[in-house]
Amino acid sequence: MHSFTKNFAKGIIRSNPTFILLLGLCPTLAVSTSLDNAVGMTAAFTFVLIASNFIIALLRNMIPDRVRIPVFIVIIATLVTIVDLMLQGFVPALSKSLGMYIPLIVVNCIILGRAEAFASKNGISDSIADALGIGAGFGLAILLISFIRELLGTGELALFGHHLFSIPGFSDNPVAIFMLPMGAFFVIGTLLALFRWMGVSKGE
């Protein structure tokens, strides 16, 4: 049980995929314009990661070493197709706003990275703990970025149609640049510097 919590916890801060390892930034920055998108992307991403880590840990002794990368990619691509079809079927609006970033989970370096670095060498329960931890770390990062971008870019927060919060007098004149792609670069750059300044991550 000790190794389960240890493998879970390391993904959240010490090897946070977004802020420490700087992996898989494409979906993080692209869909972080609203909290809805962030929640949807986290769910899709975490499902694929848990399932791929589980399957690869299960098959790790059967997959020949030389063809392991193509095998991993086919497993991940199949899982991504499943998620893509499920989203299209059950939540078409979310699927539309996430667009091609759902199929692009296939080439997300975090998932292939965990398959290669962790799941192909460890047991099933450790691999699932690792996937949960990395998924939580990814989710926290993308939620934090989209929280800042939605709040500053529109002046208010909403989650799946429920109005949560708005800054009085600000929502009429929001800082629209945070909704543009440039806003994402600015937010993540500033957050990275902030974490270094706080001593969470190491500088150069």
Next chain:
Amino acid sequence: MSNLIAIFFGMALVNNMVLAKFLGLCPFFGVSKKLSSAVSMGIAVLLVMLVASAVTWPLYHYLLIPYGAAFMRTVIFILVIASLVQIIEMTIKRTNLTLYNALGIYLPLITTNCAVLGITFINIDQAYSFIESLVAALGAGAGFTLVLIIMSGIRERLELADSPKAFRGTPIAFITAMLLGLSFLAFKGMI
């Protein structure tokens, strides 16, 4: 013809892969520290994008659609790109060793470059014809190479600049990308 020109410049400047669509960020930040490696990476991506578009378009329209298997496109496309990269790598190694030494280490990385898979999806989603997809791939690759070169030029200077301690390295690169993106916004009026 004017349609093709619009697609080329739209892909290269207005809907730039890196600055507007966030595709290919890993090489954008990973390989933009030196000008020479940025050029090699850009050309390698351009090449793979072009070949990948030329192969996936007929595959999708003449194989997947007639057999009702369009939902398989993610699996098929990534496999095609992975094998293409392997074939291109072997061909370059056999035919041009100088080019191989320049591009060699970047080619395997391109398999997991989302810009390559992204452009094949864009071609399908925008319902481009075969010629249009090739032009779109050319434009996307050219735009990617352009920003990679600009970025590496700026970063070579940034190494010597006296930026705040916490911002040194990657954070300042993100801020630079933001300013670069802002200046690319000006191209929006072009189309």
